[in-house]
Amino acid sequence: MGISIISFIIVLGVLVFFHELGHFLAARLFGVGVEKFSLGFGPRIAGKKIGMTDYRISVIPLGGYVKMVGEEPDAEIAPEDIPLSFTHKHVFKRIIIVAAGPIFNFLLAVVIFFGFFQIYGTYTVKPIVGEVSENMPAEKAGIKKGDIITAINGLGVESWIDMAGLITESNGKTLTLSIRRGESTLDIDLKPASMPYKNMFGEDVERYVIGIGASGDVTSIKLNPFQAFVQGFVRTYELSQMMVIGVVKLVKGDISKDNLGGPIMIAQMAGDQAKKGAASLLEFIALISINLAILNFLPIPVLDGGHLLFFIIEAVTGRPVSVKVREIAQQAGIIILVLLMAFAFYNDIARFVTK
Numbered sequence: 001m002g003i004s005i006i007s008f009i010i011v012l013g014v015l016v017f018f019h020e021l022g023h024f025l026a027a028r029l030f031g032v033g034v035e036k037f038s039l040g041f042g043p044r045i046a047g048k049k050i051g052m053t054d055y056r057i058s059v060i061p062l063g064g065y066v067k068m069v070g071e072e073p074d075a076e077i078a079p080e081d082i083p084l085s086f087t088h089k090h091v092f093k094r095i096i097i098v099a100a101g102p103i104f105n106f107l108l109a110v111v112i113f114f115g116f117f118q119i120y121g122t123y124t125v126k127p128i129v130g131e132v133s134e135n136m137p138a139e140k141a142g143i144k145k146g147d148i149i150t151a152i153n154g155l156g157v158e159s160w161i162d163m164a165g166l167i168t169e170s171n172g173k174t175l176t177l178s179i180r181r182g183e184s185t186l187d188i189d190l191k192p193a194s195m196p197y198k199n200m201f202g203e204d205v206e207r208y209v210i211g212i213g214a215s216g217d218v219t220s221i222k223l224n225p226f227q228a229f230v231q232g233f234v235r236t237y238e239l240s241q242m243m244v245i246g247v248v249k250l251v252k253g254d255i256s257k258d259n260l261g262g263p264i265m266i267a268q269m270a271g272d273q274a275k276k277g278a279a280s281l282l283e284f285i286a287l288i289s290i291n292l293a294i295l296n297f298l299p300i301p302v303l304d305g306g307h308l309l310f311f312i313i314e315a316v317t318g319r320p321v322s323v324k325v326r327e328i329a330q331q332a333g334i335i336i337l338v339l340l341m342a343f344a345f346y347n348d349i350a351r352f353v354t355k
Contacts (some may be wrong), residue, residue, distance in 0.1 A: 022104030136211020301333030
């Protein structure tokens with residue numbers, strides 16, 4: 001339990017710091033005054049004031065915030081502070097300042113994955129057949145263990161993932177597999193079979209397979225810094241896409257609400273990853289950072305996405321959303337967040353009790 005709590009604080013601290021750093025740097029870029037930069041909420045327990053900004057650590061380590069001059073539209077601002085006021089900046093500058101928080105969470109994931117690819121490179125599973133399932137298309141067509149699949153329908157295959165993708169996309173149509181067996185090459189025609197399986201979201205779907213397993217032979221590819229950065233960006237994009245699909249399916253009810261987790265689940269997962277080592281914990285931070293960025297972009301008042309929605313409306317209509325409408329929306333947003341947090345805590349406790 002101790003390592004889970006410590007790991008949770010580390011993970012949350014890193015995520016919150018980068019999120020708020022995004023807001024802070026964008027605010028300063030556009031000349032907005034920042035009164036407080038806080039890790040945590042509640043009373044101040046440590047910190048230092050530099051210029052007008054109080055950099056502090058607060059007692060409740062469940063988030064953080066950047067307090068800007070003139071952050072609230074109805075706030076009274078001294079005439080000399082108007083040039084530093086967030087509210088008095090052009091709407092597009094306010095949009096960038098608000099969006100910078102979740103964008104920095106995406107950047108954190110890119111940087112972490114860049115580090116992994118730069119240090120370890122990337123690994124590719126070779127398209128070598130390791131096992132052939134009985135009574136499946138591959139066995140019936142004469143494919144054998146040790147065969148190397150070099151192409152499908154004339155398209156070159158360099159990895160097991162390439163090969164599996166082409167088979168899945170076949171929709172059951174006959175494929176021509178080019179195979180190297182020892183010193184000889186041959187072409188084999190076969191028709192993939194449809195098999196049920198559960199996808200990453202726990203849904204029952206159909207996919208096309210031919211009934212072979214990988215040999216497990218792996219090729220390591222070293223990457224230069226540019227390639228590592230591109231791969232870090234691609235990995236972040238792929239995970240973001242997957243998480244967005246997951247959120248949509250959760251809202252639509254296509255996947256169980258039991259998958260929703262809160263701080264307890266995050267703490268447990270952080271502790272598990274910490275036990276595996278620093279690399280696993282960093283990868284977990286990247287995943288949660290992407291998750292946090294996506295959730296913050298949701299158009300829920302109180303979250304960054306809610307503020308962005310108000311500013312986009314202002315940019316389109318040419319006038320800000322009224323204070324009354326904002327207050328009502330924020331109250332509704334608070335209720336939604338409280339309900340979501342309560343449900344997440346319920347799921348966490350239910351998992352903990354049933355373990």
